[in-house]
Amino acid sequence: MSDRIPNSFFQENDALFVAKNLLGKTLVRQFEDGIIKRFQILETEAYLGEDDLACHASKGKTPRTSVMYEEGGLVYVYLIYGMYWMLNIVTGSKDHPQAVLIRGISSCIGPGRVGNQLKIDKSFYGENLELSDRIWIENSDFSGEILQTPRIGIEYAGDIWKNKPWRFILIPD
DNA sequence: ATAATGATAGCG
DNA sequence: GCTATCATTATT
Numbered sequence: 001m002s003d004r005i006p007n008s009f010f011q012e013n014d015a016l017f018v019a020k021n022l023l024g025k026t027l028v029r030q031f032e033d034g035i036i037k038r039f040q041i042l043e044t045e046a047y048l049g050e051d052d053l054a055c056h057a058s059k060g061k062t063p064r065t066s067v068m069y070e071e072g073g074l075v076y077v078y079l080i081y082g083m084y085w086m087l088n089i090v091t092g093s094k095d096h097p098q099a100v101l102i103r104g105i106s107s108c109i110g111p112g113r114v115g116n117q118l119k120i121d122k123s124f125y126g127e128n129l130e131l132s133d134r135i136w137i138e139n140s141d142f143s144g145e146i147l148q149t150p151r152i153g154i155e156y157a158g159d160i161w162k163n164k165p166w167r168f169i170l171i172p173d
Numbered sequence: 174a175t176a177a178t179g180a181t182a183g184c185g
Numbered sequence: 186g187c188t189a190t191c192a193t194t195a196t197t
Binding site: 151157 | 190192193194
Binding site for chain 1: 177178179182183
């Protein structure tokens, strides 16, 4: 009963739309041992292009950010504070660097915990969500209330970008 | 409140 | 090369 979201969804919409619309959807991970686990996406953040000083792409195209310059539907991961892998989904068309950070799923809240739980590491950099056999996203029905707040942990980004309400939280019924 | 922990960007 | 910084979390 799988209903995998095609990459066209990530390519044809910007990070803001995708961040909001990934809430309630099902993040699927098949582990090394073949066990498949499903999680509901509960919290996301949008990072929106080179102008967005909170977005890593504001530094331009580097080895770390290059995947964001590809078409949507790829995975962007990076290590933060030497210990946490952040899981992001690239959105938009080629050369429009954007991504959505997965900050919370049904089993845990907090991007570092998500990376831990899903056993994310550098090998996921550039993973294709439409083709991968270890991580993908499925459509699913849900009901709940959606909250919107400023993004977390980006004090460096300056008032304009720091205050953008680009964090989305689902409170299930 | 702060330590943990290492890749990365920016500077030389 | 060197170093400050970091889309965080567990512990005091």
